Amino acid sequence: MxxxxxxxxxxxxxxxxxxxxxxxxxxxxxxxxxxxxxxxxxxxxxxxxxxxxxxxLGKARVTGPGAADFVNACLTNDLGRIEPGKAQYTLCCDESGGVVDDLIAYLYGDEHVFLIPNAANTAEVVRRLVAAAPEGVTVTDEHxxxxxxxxxxxxxxxxxxxxxxxxxxxxxxxxxxxxxxxxxxxxxxxxxxxxxxxxxxxxxxxxxxxxxxxxxxxxxxxxxxxxxxxxxxGYPLHGQELSLEISPVQARSGWAVGWTKPAFWGRDALLAEKAAGPRRQLRGLELTGRGIPRGHMQVYAGEQLIGETTSGTFSPTKKVGIALALIDTAAGVADGDPVQIEVRGKRIEAKVVKPPFVTPSVR
CATH class of the missing domain: 3.30.1360.120 (Probable tRNA modification gtpase trme; domain 1)
Structure with missing residues (x-):
């Protein structure tokens, strides 16, 4: 090591x-x-x-007059939807709509927000916030x-x-x-x-x-x-289901975007993509044949290549192979449709499903 x-x-x-x-x-x-x-x-x-x-996981603190408004004008979700003492899942995007990171924001008040980004992306999130911070707002890396x-x-x-x-x-x-x-x-x-x-x-x-x-x-x-x-x-992992090349619209994470906010990084690009419809979207795949899928495996509908897995594993709960995949929207596949995943040179039968693969108990 x-x-x-x-x-x-x-x-x-x-x-x-x-x-x-x-x-x-x-x-x-x-x-x-x-x-x-x-x-x-x-x-x-x-x-x-x-x-x-x-x-x-990273930790960063944003403080000073207008700190919450500043964070809200940078990250996708709308901090105005929550009150102090609440946390919110949100995204840091670039101007193209790609995802720099997904993170949790803890709202303490108008002048204090605590952020938990992903480990590998903390320095970049902090760098972007520091570069954009107005006078009086301090961004501190507390990793x-x-x-x-x-x-x-x-x-x-x-x-x-x-x-x-x-x-x-x-x-x-x-x-x-x-x-x-x-x-x-x-x-x-x-x-x-x-x-x-x-x-x-x-x-x-x-x-x-x-x-x-x-x-x-x-x-x-x-x-x-x-x-x-x-x-x-079906939760995304940055670098697999979200990245600079995979937008929240493609990853079906649009619920974490404050679409009516006047400003956030990547707003114009994401609004345009949402209006036009994404060229690909994240779907769930459940194997009906035997095998264990992994990331970056090709997905077919018959002889047509329609996408690629982003994550794959054996589900200990369901006792079957499961995967998340970016599927071309033009392919027109629907939940329940059969597809094939190429696993080690062999195509394994699967079906399209809507995540989650198991019933959540979180409430």
Whole structure:
């Protein structure tokens, strides 16, 4: 593993649990743990509760007079739709409508917004915001100042409640709390489709919070299970379902765009694409034949090449191969239609479905 990779403040904890590490977004993060593996970790989140160390995620703070209005004029979603104490999924686009990153914005008030971008894109998001910030608004990169622990699963509320943490607040809202002497933010968010929480805690306090969660019976889970869980939900991963070449219109993420806002980065291009209709759109594919799809596999309707997979995996819940794919709109395929995915030189039968592939419990 390259010495240039960043490490989580919990790296030693993961190593002690027999974690297998992998490089992700410039960070060395646990992929899975000994004695469990992806399938058991996936099942823990769907059936009980698991915790992911996602401290590789970026953190940035925007403060000063008009900070919320400034962020709202840059990112796609409409912060005016939410009130302080709420969080919002949003996108940072370039002027062509391509996606620089997708992120979560925590709204504290008119003069304070906290952002959680993806690891590999944090520096670029911060750079763009700094370059555009008006006088009096400060943008601070706090990537290594905070850790993030995602506690996900149907038993997550019960377990966090036993630890004295708030659990009854609404989805996409956050509250301040204390655990094991550490101050933290408890936000009702997640990336698994299950009821869950993301805990933002100071870098140096992460170990104490992690230890308390493990002692309470939450199973440690790695990025392998995180990927199978999010794929079952049809959630996008930047660099696969969203990118500078894949717009929110193509990725069916237009719900995260404030279309009536007067300004946001990429507005003109996205409005034009929406009006004209995208040349391709993200669809779900469920294998009816045997095989496991991966990203960048060609998709056919008969002998016609109609698209390419962006992500693919074996669904531990459904026990079948599933994929997300960008499909040419001109192909005219509808949900339920048969298609074929070329897996290792062999075309495997599949059908077009509307994600999620499993029923979410998040509420």
């Amino acid at each position: 390259s010495a240039e990779l960043h490490q989580s403040p919990l790296h030693d904890r993961h190593a002690a649990l027999g974690a297998k590490f992998a490089a992700f977004g410039g960070w060395e993060m646990p992929l899975e743990y000994a004695g469990g593996g992806v399938l058991k970790e996936h099942a823990a989140v769907r059936e009980a509760a698991g915790v992911f160390d996602v401290s590789h 290594a100042k905070h850790a993030v622990l995602a506690v996900q699963g149907p038993q997550s509320a019960e377990i966090l409640g036993r630890l004295g943490l708030p659990t009854t607040h609404d989805y996409m809202s956050f509250e301040n709390a204390t655990l094991s002497g550490a101050e933290l933010i408890v936000c009702r968010t997640g990336y698994t489709g299950e009821h869950g929480y993301e805990l933002v805690v100071g870098w140096d306090d992460a170990a104490a919070v992690w230890d308390a969660l493990i002692a309470a019976g939450v199973r440690p889970c790695g990025l392998g299970a995180r990927d199978t869980l999010r794929t079952e939900m």
